[in-house]
Amino acid sequence: MSIKIITEKCTGCTLCVKTCPFGAITVVNKKAIIDLHKCNLCGACVPACKFKAILLEKPAAAAEKKDFSDHKGVWVFAEQKKGKVQSVSFELVGKARELADKLGTYVGAVLIGHNVDLGAQELVSAGADTVYVVDEPQLANFLDEAYSKVVIKLIRKYKPDIMLSGATIIGRSLMSRVAITVDCGLTADCTGLDIDPDRKILLQTRPAFGGNIMATIISPNHRPQMATVRHKVFNQPALDKHRKGKIVKETFTASDLSNRTTLLDVVEEVENLVNLAEADIIVSGGRALGNHENFKMLEELAQVLGAAVGASRAAVDSGWMPYSHQVGQTGRTVAPKLYIACGISGQIQHLVGMQSSKVIVAINKDPDAPIFKVATYGIVGDIFEIVPALTKKFKEVLHK
């Protein structure tokens, strides 16, 4: 495969220069030139050229039409911990329902664990038509290889058209293994999913380059079309207890379930009990807090709001909060309904971890702090004055 400019057709209009996300095209003497070291062969420039002057030769295999009519169903890997189905999986079942209705097909959920009957029922209530349950004592906790082998076997047996999973630690580790083995593409950490109305394929949109750009990705020539999806981008569906669905128990042999690594212990850290990634509201503190004790002030506000406490890297590196609370490029990516940034300047590495929050409130004494550029509501002021006052006010407003 290769890319080239058909010099005779090129007018030097620079349209392609503007579309190339990699800055690979320059126009010299009214002709476009592609720097092949920078070009990623993403193809974005091809439709941008009104003069059909860019030729991207795709491999023959990609051009050939394959028949996927035997692949049906939108599947969700239902992640469970201690038997409890995780919220991201319900969000995905809700989204899968919508996609399946557009395609005129069914929603399948794969639930692997031990004593998960209740979860299977809930998945039906959330919108699944069929839940494939694999219930074995040795599968109570996630195991990379055993879980992959189970998912792979089910995919080969039932041939789903689409397979979704949360972009969690488990989801990313598991789906990567599955995708390679079943020879399918996998789009990471999507924030948008839709069906192309003409081609009936899955359009997967995701942020890359730390959220600086968005890419829409397809895997048209492989089935299932696989994606991991960020939590909290789709709404939780309402649970309808009367909804009916099939629960199919699948059994596997011991060798199917073998796993070369051994899980020796599962440790829960107390400070981690409020899971940042799952939190609907996060109160986050930065260098302005000054020490560990002052984080109590944020914890009080968080408690009133039912929120989790986050921190900037400056606060974590100073030892005031454990790393598990860090939000940002090298910490957690979060997208709560409400993010309250207290004494955080808003450097890009912090912003990429929280800028998809629905509402952002920033409190900072510097009116020029970059955090105000992303804040829905900005307050210029001293956190030591504003935060306790907020705590008091919310106590009144929410609990009277």
Next chain:
Amino acid sequence: MNIIVCIKQVPETTDVRINPETNTLIRDGVKSIINPFDMYAIEAGVRLKEKMGGKVIVITMGPPQAEAALREAISMGCDEAVLVSDRAFAGSDTWATSYTLSCAIRKAAKEFGGYDVVICGKQASDGDTAQVGPGISTHLDIPQVTYVKKIEEVKDNTVKVERMTEEGYDVISAPLPVLFTVVKEINEPRIPSLKGMMRAKSAKIAVWTAKDIDADPKDLGLSGSPTNVVRIFTPAHRTGGQMITGETGEIVAKVAGLLKEVITG
């Protein structure tokens, strides 16, 4: 013990900006660095070697400029460096990237006397998928532990590690050979020593092409990549909203009013 570390050269993200007029990533003058997570991978590899003996072989797939990343890795204590570079790799998604790297690891095993541990970063700061590490272990058919935050001990051909989870961590024992992807908590990468930097300057870097690593051409680059990027655009930029001003009492009253629905809804 032979340790293979995979690193990726990425643009220094602070500088990755979109030019709002042209809608392109401004990459001119942007420094290329080693993917931040891969610094922890290098350090983890070098520490393992210092404890167990053996060699650290650092591998990157990328354009010729990626050599700079390899030299930096040598300055931190890696022993051998391989640049896997070929136009045929252009347009690789994670399927093709992990396939290519697995072929390179197989060849490295032949050249340098086998391997026991492969270490990758948790994810790259540009592509951001976290899929290449587990992709490599699947292609190599070896076990994996992702998100490793501590390597506890190596004994009798098994390694005990801690894997980060959303709630805390798992303690896992893995037989060799195994692949790890590592998170920031695992260590503090060292500053290269003067001696290391000298060595890096003169070190010989092997350059392998698609042919050298015995890869199947149909599984490389665009043709080996099931995913296609069809559109790239800038996210609707979040713009600053409303500034809330006044006395503290007024401010909190306004804020509480504005947020009540968000909090209870």
